[in-house]
Amino acid sequence: MTIRPLPDTLVNQIAAGEVVERPASVVKELVENALDAGGTRIDIDLEEGGVRLIRIRDNGGGMPGDELPLAVSRHATSKIASLDDLEGVATLGFRGEALPSIASVSRFSISSRRTDDDHGHVLEIDGGRVGDVVPTAHPEGTTVEVRDLFFNVPARRKFLRAERTELGHIEDWLRQLALARPDVELRVSHNGKVSRRWKGESDLLSGMRLHEALGEAFRDAALRVDHAAAGLRLHGWIAQPAYNRASTDQQYLFVNGRAVRDRSVAHAVRQAYADVLFHGRHPAYVLFLELDPRRVDVNVHPAKHEVRFRDVRLIHDFVYRTLHEALAGTRAGTPSGAGVMPADNGPAPSPASPGIGGMTSASGYMPQAPLGLQVAETRAGYAALYGGLPAQATHDASTVAGPPQALPDSGDATLPPLGYALAQLHGIYILAQTAEGLVVVDMHAAHERIGYEKLKCAHDGEGLRTQPLLVPSSLAVSEREADVAEREAATLAELGFEVTRSGPQSLALRSVPALLAHGDVEALLRDVLADLREHGESRRVAAARDELLATMACHGAVRANRRLTLPEMNALLREMEATERSGQCNHGRPTWARFSLPEIDRWFLRGR
Structure with a gap:
């Protein structure tokens, strides 16, 4: 067969197969061009889910008439001129492929005018056939019209879905954009009717945009995150663990303003939430990662949906530690909502601190008497971790309860966040009066979290x-796994594995983490190697350890129908206020709920 060059129109249509998947892809490319041009207001007009018409109008800088043919030429762009520009690109678009690809599979026109020009110019293209540039009346900025998408590629058009489905994809992408660029006003109409208007605002949380994009429940549960280190900055909002999803539909990551998907960052987020979510549930977040553009490659995906970091391990560790520390501050009783990180309620319990009973908690409130049920102090040694938690102490109400005590004034400024206990309900829940109303605490779930955090602190x-293994264990692995084990020997040693390469596809395992020695350490090692290969980091050992400690804490926690005195209940409340992540038990269940006095009044129609 004879080798010959392809016609330009066919080349553009092939490129369109990568860039233009559906109408939402066209909207994305055209709106990103409008943002790169400095647009602060963008009008998006759609018909039939974008298949019949997509019109994007912006108030950006515009283009002169003689550049319009260049704008629809392949690999023509004003955004890069050299390899250095490409490696440090900060604009959303840069390849110069979008417009010619879109124009090759639609009836296309582009109109534009600069501020100082007397009039604008328009260029029309029909299925790749380029017309002439002619003068036209046009306001400052640019308008691009895309009609009859895929009219000349019927095989591609058959793959388009129903109008409502295609419109839904466009709306999903515009929701991402609304979160990424709160400063830009977006006006959307469909089939001649206004469907959405996102007003421009200076801050994502100051107005209604976060609420409109993700709902009131997310906004009320949002924790503000803002941390910078090592030339990286991570800011945005993460939802408290009690607000979780069945899918990943409310997970938004922006790298230098670009909405992307990244497995390493997603893995770091999952690890940060590992201790506080139900199995199978997913966290919700809107996160912005900022770094030097030269440390991230945005030119790895045709539609620019993915990026590649030069320092994957650093990024993963930075995201994990930032979110892990933020979630550690979600102590029971701390305020939520308004997207603000809860105030610091004192230091986390240290390994040296006493158990639940008979202590002045970190929040500064002195319990009235020992609880009589306390988690073992595992600082006594490694054997205590294997021995589990000691049996519950015998409780003698007559020696602990003491005389009845009057509740402090609910208006007292020193009233602790979880208030003071009133009673037990069915031997399961603690009822406490706070300055705002009523708090209900699941005493087993709360005690379980307290014990778990103490065990972790002690073990750390x-x-x-x-x-050490009496006889080294030989593992058959793939050559790639052996390469990772050899390269990451120091990291594996930090995790408790002494591993040497004994052949091209074999490893010799000489020592293992002591706490996990009786489990399937070979399978654990394989999982660790997989993590190191994919993410450059692994918390498999810590996760396996935590699972064991969580089981121990669960067995040592106070059980249902265990009668507690008021002083014991108050001691538990004070420990909750001082313990990290005490808003959820080890399995992700909430440990407490708050009911305000106005809310309770509404139950009984008071004031009506």
Whole structure:
């Protein structure tokens, strides 16, 4: 067969197969061009889900008439001129492929005028056939019309879905844009009717945009995150664990303003939430990661949906630690809502602090008497971790309860966040009066979290212990896994594994993490190697350890129908206020709920 060059129209149509998947792809490319041109107001007119018409009008800088043919030429752009520009590109578009690709599969026109020009110019293209540039009346900025998408590629048109489905994809992308660029006003109409208007505002949370995009429930549960280190900055909002989803539909990541999907960052977020979510549930977040453009490659996906970081391990660790610390501050009783990170309620319990009973908690409130049920202090040694938690102490109400005590004035400024206990309900819940109303606490779930955090602190204080194997274990692995083990030997040693390469596809395992020695350590090691290969980091060992400690804490926690005195209940409330992540138990269930006095009044129609 003879080799010959392809016609330009066919080349553009092939490129359109990568860039133009559906009407939402066209909207994305054209709106990103409008943003790169400095547009602060963008009108988006659609017909039949974008298949019949997509019209994008912006108030950006515009283009002169003689540049319109260049704008629809392949690989013609004003955004880069050299490899250095490409490596540090900060604009949303840069390849110069979008307009010619879109124009090759539609009836296309582009009109534009600069501020100082007397009139604008328009260029029409029909299925790739380019017309002449002619003068036209046009306001400052640019308008692009795309009609009859895929009219000349019927095979592609058959793959389009129903009008409502295609419109839904456009709306999903515009929701991302609304979150990324709150400063830009977006006006959307469909089939001649206004369907959405996003007003421009200086800050995402100051107005209604976060509420409109993700709903009131997300906004009320949002925690503000803003942390910078090592030339990186992560800011935005993460939902408290109690607000979680069945899918990943409310997970938004923006890297230098570009909406992307990244497996490493998603993995870091999942790990940060691992201790506080139900199995199978997903966190919700809107996160903005900022870094030097030269440290991230945005030119790895035809539609620019993915990026590649030069320092994957650093990015993963930075995201994980930032969110892990933010979630550690979600102590029971701390205020939520308004998208603000909860105030610091004192330091986390340290390995040296006493158990639940008989202490002045970190929040500064002195319990009235020992609880009589306390988690073992595992600082006594490694054996205590294997031995589990000691049996519950015998409780003698007559020696602990003491005389009845009057509740403090609910208007007292020193009233602790979870208030003071009133009673137990069915031996399961603690009812407490606060300055705002009523708090209900699941005493087993709360005690379980307190014990779990104490066990983790104690184990962290002891440091990682390793257990040498009497006879080294030989593992058959793939050559790629062996390469990772050899390269990451120091990292594996930090995790408790002494591993050496004994052949092209074999490893010799000489020591393992002591706490996990009786489990399937070979399978654990394979999982760790997979994490190191994909993410450059692994928390498999910590996760396996935490699972064991969580089981121990669950067995040691106060059980249902265990009668507590008021002083014991108050001691538990004070510990909750001082313990990290005490808003959820080890399995992700909430440990407490708050009911305001006005809300309770509404139950009984008071004031009506």
